[in-house]
Amino acid sequence: MSEQQHPALVVLISGQGRNLEAIINAYKRGRLSVDLRAVISNRSTAPGLAYARNAGISTHVIAARENEQREDYDARLAELIQECSPDLIALAGFMRILSSGFVQQFSGKLINIHPSLLPKYRGLDTHRKALAAGDSKHGASIHFVSEDLDAGPVLLQGSIDVAAGDTPEALAQRLMQQVEQRIYPKALEWIATGRATLSDGHIEFDGYILEAPIHEDCSEKSAAPFLD
Numbered sequence: 001m002s003e004q005q006h007p008a009l010v011v012l013i014s015g016q017g018r019n020l021e022a023i024i025n026a027y028k029r030g031r032l033s034v035d036l037r038a039v040i041s042n043r044s045t046a047p048g049l050a051y052a053r054n055a056g057i058s059t060h061v062i063a064a065r066e067n068e069q070r071e072d073y074d075a076r077l078a079e080l081i082q083e084c085s086p087d088l089i090a091l092a093g094f095m096r097i098l099s100s101g102f103v104q105q106f107s108g109k110l111i112n113i114h115p116s117l118l119p120k121y122r123g124l125d126t127h128r129k130a131l132a133a134g135d136s137k138h139g140a141s142i143h144f145v146s147e148d149l150d151a152g153p154v155l156l157q158g159s160i161d162v163a164a165g166d167t168p169e170a171l172a173q174r175l176m177q178q179v180e181q182r183i184y185p186k187a188l189e190w191i192a193t194g195r196a197t198l199s200d201g202h203i204e205f206d207g208y209i210l211e212a213p214i215h216e217d218c219s220e221k222s223a224a225p226f227l228d
């Protein structure tokens with residue numbers, strides 16, 4: 001724990017960083033009880049890095065070398081992460097698959113956001129898949145990371161209605177603003193304050209085993225996460 005007794009958080013990104021932005025905003029507003037130690041990206045051009053730097057948060061880039069084995073990259077990443085001594089590691093659009101060794105090393109500390117109502121649509125292209133299936137609801141999930149991709153225990157899901165004429169891009173944007181940027185800081189706060197914990201592969205929330213993910217209907221929510 002940090003000197004402020006808040007869990008130390010490291011955020012991993014690869015791209016735009018809109019989830020990171022929501023995490024930083026919550027942190028700056030005192031709505032996220034963490035010590036935000038660092039932001040790490042595998043891409044030097046990730047726009048999220050500039051956002052973090054402007055917010056005064058330390059940033060690191062660790063790019064994969066040509067033909068580097070996944071395990072070798074992950075070992076270098078793990079070393080950098082260890083230097084930050086995090087209690088929690090939030091994957092926020094970190095677009096690399098993590099090796100089993102890496103996941104085991106940080107077991108219980110790794111959290112991810114996935115843009116679907118898991119277990120639906122693991123992997124990429126979730127918005128297109130939801131539209132192609134004719135789903136009336138689409139959503140995002142905050143889950144603990146396990147060795148299988150997008151398959152760890154889910155803590156919180158938020159959903160919106162799919163609108164007639166939605167394109168994958170329109171749906172993705174609404175999901176980001178109304179759901180993702182809202183539920184990620186919220187779930188991280190639950191974990192940071194000990195309301196949500198992982199033990200023996202299941203989640204306990206307020207002392208009770210969570211039988212199903214907590215669900216929030218975000219259809220009517222504004223795009224400004226902290227107004228409600």
Ligand code: GRF
Binds near residue numbers: 016018048093
């Ligand atoms: C988000 O949709 C997130 O759910 C997914 O990747 C995207 C990252 O977007 N894992 P951003 O970098 O947070 O803007």
